Amino acid sequence: MLPKKRTMTDAPTHEVRGGFPVHYHYTVGIVGEIFFNGLKEKKLLAVTCDECSKTYFPPRMYCEDCFVELTDKEFKVLEQEGTIESFTKTYKDHRGDPLSEPYYLALIKINGADTVFFHKLVNVDEPKIGMSVKPVWSDSPKASLFDIIGFEPV
Amino acid sequence: MKNRKVGIVSVGLTKFMRRAKETPKELAYYAAKTALDEAGITRRDVDAAIIGSAPDAFDGVHQKHEYLTDGAGGVNLPTMRGYVGGGTGVFSPIQGWYSIASGMHDVVLVTTEEKMSSVLPSAQAAFNTIFDNMIERPLGPNLVWIFALEMRRYMETYGIPKEHIAAVSVKNKGNALDHPSAMLGQKLTIEDVLNSEVLAEPVHLLDISPVADGAVSFVMMSEEKIKEFGISLDDVAWVEGVGWNVDTTMWTNRDLSYPKYVEKAAKQAYTMAGQKDHSPETLRKWLSFAEPYDPFNYKELHHLEGLQLFEKGKAPLAAYEGVTARDGDFPVTPSGGLLGVGNPIAAAAGMKVAEVYLQLTGKAEKRQIPKDVTRGLAQAWGDLMQVGTVIILKGGRVE
Ligand SMILES: [Zn+2]
Numbered sequence: 001m002l003p004k005k006r007t008m009t010d011a012p013t014h015e016v017r018g019g020f021p022v023h024y025h026y027t028v029g030i031v032g033e034i035f036f037n038g039l040k041e042k043k044l045l046a047v048t049c050d051e052c053s054k055t056y057f058p059p060r061m062y063c064e065d066c067f068v069e070l071t072d073k074e075f076k077v078l079e080q081e082g083t084i085e086s087f088t089k090t091y092k093d094h095r096g097d098p099l100s101e102p103y104y105l106a107l108i109k110i111n112g113a114d115t116v117f118f119h120k121l122v123n124v125d126e127p128k129i130g131m132s133v134k135p136v137w138s139d140s141p142k143a144s145l146f147d148i149i150g151f152e153p154v
Numbered sequence: 155m156k157n158r159k160v161g162i163v164s165v166g167l168t169k170f171m172r173r174a175k176e177t178p179k180e181l182a183y184y185a186a187k188t189a190l191d192e193a194g195i196t197r198r199d200v201d202a203a204i205i206g207s208a209p210d211a212f213d214g215v216h217q218k219h220e221y222l223t224d225g226a227g228g229v230n231l232p233t234m235r236g237y238v239g240g241g242t243g244v245f246s247p248i249q250g251w252y253s254i255a256s257g258m259h260d261v262v263l264v265t266t267e268e269k270m271s272s273v274l275p276s277a278q279a280a281f282n283t284i285f286d287n288m289i290e291r292p293l294g295p296n297l298v299w300i301f302a303l304e305m306r307r308y309m310e311t312y313g314i315p316k317e318h319i320a321a322v323s324v325k326n327k328g329n330a331l332d333h334p335s336a337m338l339g340q341k342l343t344i345e346d347v348l349n350s351e352v353l354a355e356p357v358h359l360l361d362i363s364p365v366a367d368g369a370v371s372f373v374m375m376s377e378e379k380i381k382e383f384g385i386s387l388d389d390v391a392w393v394e395g396v397g398w399n400v401d402t403t404m405w406t407n408r409d410l411s412y413p414k415y416v417e418k419a420a421k422q423a424y425t426m427a428g429q430k431d432h433s434p435e436t437l438r439k440w441l442s443f444a445e446p447y448d449p450f451n452y453k454e455l456h457h458l459e460g461l462q463l464f465e466k467g468k469a470p471l472a473a474y475e476g477v478t479a480r481d482g483d484f485p486v487t488p489s490g491g492l493l494g495v496g497n498p499i500a501a502a503a504g505m506k507v508a509e510v511y512l513q514l515t516g517k518a519e520k521r522q523i524p525k526d527v528t529r530g531l532a533q534a535w536g537d538l539m540q541v542g543t544v545i546i547l548k549g550g551r552v553e
Contacts, residue, residue, distance in 0.1 A: 016287055016288050016291075016292065018283075018287055018291060020211065020280070020283055021279050021282060021283075022211060022214075022273050022274065022275075022279045022280050023274050024214035024272045024273060024274060025272060025274060026177075026214060026272050027173070027174065027175055027176065027177055027269075027271075027272070028177070029175070029176055029177035029179075029180050030175060030176055030177075030180055031180075032177065033175075061176075061180045061183060062180075062183045062187070062224075062225075064224035064229045065197075065229060065230075066197070067183075067186075067187060067190065067196065067197035067227055069183075069187070
């Protein structure tokens, strides 16, 4: 079951430190340009596939199911309200360090969309699944995901 | 059990670009959708999707296959990514082949993609992490360095003058002028190559291929499905042989002047295709042309020798004398290759397989080889200079 020669140990005596010496500049893409420019104008832009009638928010370049392009379609402006599909309260960051202020993250289905958006909840004490929420916008939007500070109860 | 007959029925290529506006999955969509349209089918006809993409560190998305799935048309299908570094672009259609040959699937959509412009400060910084953490990485190696070591060894072993190697850059970058996806078609002279900027002796700037963003897709089908869809054999290239081989990762210990792993992969493919005589003269008559992997000019020559298409040390003179020109006795890299079309790793090798398909179906337009072509080979190479992947295609009506 185990190797006969028991050289395995959990106490290394010599280590070489290293890392992945890279960082990234990601293109937001063909539809990302439209989506983020919409946020800058405090608009929630979505697109609907003609074949399956699915409305994507955030919008997509193509319907992943019907495999047809959606960028030549009219993008629609959704109303600024949605419902909570699920949520969690987080106490630690991705390193495992405690957060000074725990906060809520939620899956939100914007009214009129068939897909779900992942963002923060703000100004909320006791969120519930099915609760209506609306975006809280930054005063100085700059075409970023955080042009929406979070979603708060309606 | 006998393998089923498998054909490539269409290809789709994006342009290769220095920095595409599209996201990686949007690039994949363009290639995949084009291949489906060219085949006259939709995603609903596809049984399985295969994704080929090289290190996650380029696109900067870990587990790139799950990210690429929707762009590659693989949602809710048996979708899989296979990965052998730079060898991936030829390995992906090999996966398509065995998925169909085995009887598992009938219609497979294969997509190779790479978006190398996302990574900063450079792709070489990402490559730094492929080396051994203890005994190599502290020296800060990158691929240009190790290719310089290999190239020097190759030149020294066979007494190859740099002019003969430079001829490959002139040929391939020239051929790329006729490729609609190409980013670096150039009319050059051997002097231009010799006098270009030194990166790490003996490697100069025009000896190497440019990093790029791009995607290439294929639709592959069983013979039964090709008949069922009424696809003309004029639009089909059959997979006749495949092979792949991986050497040790201890690259320093290999024979740097000769890629034994490419020889092993090639002989596997030739034998599968029924070609038992592996002498260069026979193989150059049997194959109409070849698309060996050319990220560096000397690698095309190195690979031609590993593929048994030229005797050891003899490919450079052949290139210099025009034997491997598009209108030469044995055309090599009529596409323009990685040196000319560009090198979005997995997609670059995908482009080579696509070129073999396009030549065999007479769809290579300005790049069409000016003689009858019945059979072609594409080969890629990668991981830490240790993998060879080979695919042999023949025309749809060739017996
Ligand atoms: Zn749809």
